[in-house]
Amino acid sequence: MASIDATAAGSGVVNAPYRMCRFTGLKVDQAAETLIKVHAVTAVIFLALGGLMGLGVALTRWPAVQILPPEWFYLVLTGHGANVLLFWIIFFEMAVLFFASAILLGSRLAAPKVAWLGYILMLVGALMANYAVLRGDSTVMFTSYVPMQASHWFYLSLIVFAVGALISVMVFFATLVVAKNENTYDGSVPLVTFGAITAAIIAVFTLASGAIILIPTWLWSLGLITEIDSLMYKVVWWGMGHSSQQINVSAHVAIWYAIAAMVLGAKPLSEKVSRMAFLMYILFLQLASAHHLLAEPGMSASWKIVNTSYMMYLAVLGSMIHGLTVPGAIEAAQRRNGFTRGAFEWLTKAPWGNPAFSGMFLSLVMFGFIGGISGVILGTEQLNVLMHNTLYVPGHFHGTVVAGTTLAFMAMTWLVVPLIFRRDIIWPTLAKWQPYLFGIGAGGISLFMMGAGTLGVPRRHWDISLADAAHRAVEFPAAAYLMMGLNGLFAILAALGGLVFIVTVVASILAGPKLDGPDAKMVFPLHDASRQVSEYGSEGTLKLPGTIILVGIFFAAFVLYYFVNWKYLSELWLFN
Amino acid sequence: MAETPQKAPAGEAREKVPMMQQVLDNPFLLLFLGVTVPAVLYLIWGIMEVASVPVGQ
Numbered sequence: 001m002a003s004i005d006a007t008a009a010g011s012g013v014v015n016a017p018y019r020m021c022r023f024t025g026l027k028v029d030q031a032a033e034t035l036i037k038v039h040a041v042t043a044v045i046f047l048a049l050g051g052l053m054g055l056g057v058a059l060t061r062w063p064a065v066q067i068l069p070p071e072w073f074y075l076v077l078t079g080h081g082a083n084v085l086l087f088w089i090i091f092f093e094m095a096v097l098f099f100a101s102a103i104l105l106g107s108r109l110a111a112p113k114v115a116w117l118g119y120i121l122m123l124v125g126a127l128m129a130n131y132a133v134l135r136g137d138s139t140v141m142f143t144s145y146v147p148m149q150a151s152h153w154f155y156l157s158l159i160v161f162a163v164g165a166l167i168s169v170m171v172f173f174a175t176l177v178v179a180k181n182e183n184t185y186d187g188s189v190p191l192v193t194f195g196a197i198t199a200a201i202i203a204v205f206t207l208a209s210g211a212i213i214l215i216p217t218w219l220w221s222l223g224l225i226t227e228i229d230s231l232m233y234k235v236v237w238w239g240m241g242h243s244s245q246q247i248n249v250s251a252h253v254a255i256w257y258a259i260a261a262m263v264l265g266a267k268p269l270s271e272k273v274s275r276m277a278f279l280m281y282i283l284f285l286q287l288a289s290a291h292h293l294l295a296e297p298g299m300s301a302s303w304k305i306v307n308t309s310y311m312m313y314l315a316v317l318g319s320m321i322h323g324l325t326v327p328g329a330i331e332a333a334q335r336r337n338g339f340t341r342g343a344f345e346w347l348t349k350a351p352w353g354n355p356a357f358s359g360m361f362l363s364l365v366m367f368g369f370i371g372g373i374s375g376v377i378l379g380t381e382q383l384n385v386l387m388h389n390t391l392y393v394p395g396h397f398h399g400t401v402v403a404g405t406t407l408a409f410m411a412m413t414w415l416v417v418p419l420i421f422r423r424d425i426i427w428p429t430l431a432k433w434q435p436y437l438f439g440i441g442a443g444g445i446s447l448f449m450m451g452a453g454t455l456g457v458p459r460r461h462w463d464i465s466l467a468d469a470a471h472r473a474v475e476f477p478a479a480a481y482l483m484m485g486l487n488g489l490f491a492i493l494a495a496l497g498g499l500v501f502i503v504t505v506v507a508s509i510l511a512g513p514k515l516d517g518p519d520a521k522m523v524f525p526l527h528d529a530s531r532q533v534s535e536y537g538s539e540g541t542l543k544l545p546g547t548i549i550l551v552g553i554f555f556a557a558f559v560l561y562y563f564v565n566w567k568y569l570s571e572l573w574l575f576n
Numbered sequence: 577m578a579e580t581p582q583k584a585p586a587g588e589a590r591e592k593v594p595m596m597q598q599v600l601d602n603p604f605l606l607l608f609l610g611v612t613v614p615a616v617l618y619l620i621w622g623i624m625e626v627a628s629v630p631v632g633q
C-alpha cells in the first residue's frame with residue numbers, strides 16, 4: 001500500500017494503470033477514476049441549473065411573490081424536471097456504477113472508450129434537451145403526455161441521452177464479467193456492488209420502455225406517424241418514468257450502505273437478508289409504475305391491483321428491510337466502535353459533523369418518513385383519488401428524489417472529492433452545515449407541498465387565486481396560501497443548501513488541499529475499516545435496541561397516517 | 577457460478593454455495609428476471625388492455 005502509483009502486473013490479460021488508495025486500500029483503475037470525475041462534475045453542473053429553475057418555480061407558486069410570468073413558469077418547470085431528475089441524477093448514477101464495479105471489485109473498467117462514447121451521447125442529449133426547452137416550443141413538462149407536442153429536438157434529445165446511458169450500463173455489466181474472469185474478487189460481490197447491479201438492471205428495463213415510446217413519439221413530432229394513443233403513451237412512458245425512480249432508490253440505498261461502511265466501518269447485518277431485499281426490487285419495484293395510472297378508466301381493476309397492491313407491497317417490503325438493516329448496521333458498528341451506553345449512544349455520538357454521515361442519515365430518515373409513507377398512500381388505489389394530481393404528488397417525490405436520493409448523492413460527493421479528486425474539502429465548516437441546510441429545506445418543501453395538496457391545491461398551476469379566470473369555481477382556504485408561502489421559504493433554504501454544496505465542491509476540486517502526499521489526512525476522516533465497503537460479510541447480530549425503537553416509531557407513524565387518510569376518504573362519502 | 581472456490585479459508589473447509597446465493601451471484605439471470613417480470617405483468621398486459629378498449633365512433 002506504500003506506493004501511490006503502480007501499474008497492474010495483471011495475469012497476462014490486459015494491463016491497466018491503477019493506483020492504490022491510501023485511505024481505503026482500494027485499487028483504483030485510472031480510466032474509471034477519470035470517468036467518475038467527469039460524470040460527477042457534469043452532474044453537479046446540471047444540478048446547479050436545475051436547482052435554480054426549481055427555486056424559480058417555487059417562488060412563482062408563492063402567491064405573494066409569483067416571480068415568473070405564466071409562459072415562463074411552465075417552461076422553467078419543464079427545464080427543472082429534466083435537469084434535476086434526468087441529468088443530475090443519471091450522470092451521478094453512472095459515476096456510482098463505475099465506482100461500484102471497477103473500484104469496489106478492484107478491476108479495470110471493461111471498455112473505457114465505449115464508456116466515453118456513452119458519456120458524450122448523454123452530454124449531447126442533455127444539452128439538446130435544454131436547447132429544445134429554452135427555445136420555448138417544448139413546454140410539455142416532465143411527463144410530456146401526448147397529444148401535447150414538443151419540438152422533435154426534445155424527443156430526439158431524450159433518445160440520444162438514453163442511448164448514451166444504456167451504453168454506460170453495458171460497460172458496467174461488462175466490467176462485472178471482466179472482474180469475474182480476471183479473478184479480482186473472491187466469492188460474491190460486495191453488497192454495494194449488488195445494489196448497483198439492481199440499479200443497472202432496472203435501468204435496462206427503464207431505457208427499453210423509454211425507447212419503445214419515445215422513438216414513435218419522435219417520429220410523430222416529425223409528422224411521420226399520424227397519431228399516438230394517449231393511454232398507450234401513458235402506460236409505456238411510466239414504464240420508464242416510474243422505473244427510473246427505482247434506479248434512484250437502488251442507487252441511494254447502495255450509497256447508504258457504502259457511506260456507513262466507509263465512515264463507521266459498518267457491515268451489513270445480514271448479506272442474505274439485504275440481498276433478498278434488493279431482489280424484491282429487481283422483481284417487483286418496476287411494476288408499481290401502474291400507480292401512475294390508478295385514475296385511468298381504460299385500465300382494468302385487475303391490472304391495477306396486481307401491479308400496485310400485491311406486487312408493490314413486496315417491493316415496499318424490500319424498502320422496509322433496508323430501512324431496518326441500514327440503521328441496524330450503523331448501530332452494530334457504533335457499538336463495536338465503543339458507543340454501547342443505553343439505547344442511543346451509538347446515534348448521539350455518531351459523527352454528525354461529517355457531512356457524508358449526516359447527509360446519509362438525514363436522507364435515510366426523510367426518505368422513509370416523508371417519501372416512503374406518502375408513496376404508499378398515493379399508491380393505494382382508493383386513497384389515490386384524494387390527492388391525485390394535487391401538489392401532494394410533487395410533495396411526495398421531493399421526499400424521495402430530493403430529500404432521499406439527492407441528499408444521499410450529495411453526501412457521497414463529500415467522499416468522492418477527497419478520495420477520487422484527491423483534494424480535501426476546502427471549507428469544512430460550510431460542508432458541515434450543508435446537509436442540514438439542504439435537508440431541512442428539502443424536507444420542508446416536501447411537507448408543505450403535501451400539506452397544500454391535502455387542501456386540494458393542484459400541481460403545475462401558475463396561480464391558485466385564479467385571478468383572471470371567468471368563473472372562480474374554487475376558493476382555496478387561507479391555510480393553502482400559508483402552505484405555499486412556507487414552501488417558498490423552505491425552497492430558499494434548500495436552494496441555499498444547494499448553492500453551498502456546489503460552491504464548496506467546485507472550490508475544493510479546484511483549490512482544496514492536495515491529498516496525495518504521504519502523510520496527508522482527510523478533514524472528515526474515514527473509519528480504519530473503511531475497506532469493509534468492498535468486502536462480503538455479515539454482522540450477524542440483532543441486539544439493536546435503538547434501531548428496534550426507531551423502527552417501532554416509524555411503523556406507528558405509518559399506521560396512524562394511513563388510517564387518517566382512510567378517515568378523510570370516508571368523510572367524502574357523505575352517507576348521512 | 578458453479579466453479580468451486582480455489583482455496584478454502586484457513587481452518588474450515590468451505591461448504592457448497594447455496595442455491596439462492598448462486599442465483600444472486602448471477603447478474604445476467606437477475607437481469608433476465610428483472611426485465612421479463614415487468615415486461616409481462618406491466619407492459620404486455622397493460623398494452624393488451626389498452627388495445628382492447630373499444631374505439632369510439
Ligand code: HEM
Nearest residue numbers: 054055057058081084085141142394401459460491494495
Ligand atoms: C432547490 C431545490 C428544489 C426546489 C425548490 C424544487 C421545487 C419544485 C416545485 C415548486 C415544483 C413544482 C410543483 C408544481 O407546481 O407542480 C417542482 C417540480 C418538480 N421537481 Fe423540484 N425542486 C427542487 C429540487 C428538485 C430535485 C433535486 C429534483 C430531482 C431530483 C426535483 C424534481 C422535480 C420534478 C420531476 C418536478 C415535476 C416537474 C413537472 O411537474 O413536470 N426537484 N419542484
Ligand SMILES: [Cu+2]
Nearest residue numbers: 242288289291
Ligand atoms: Cu412511481
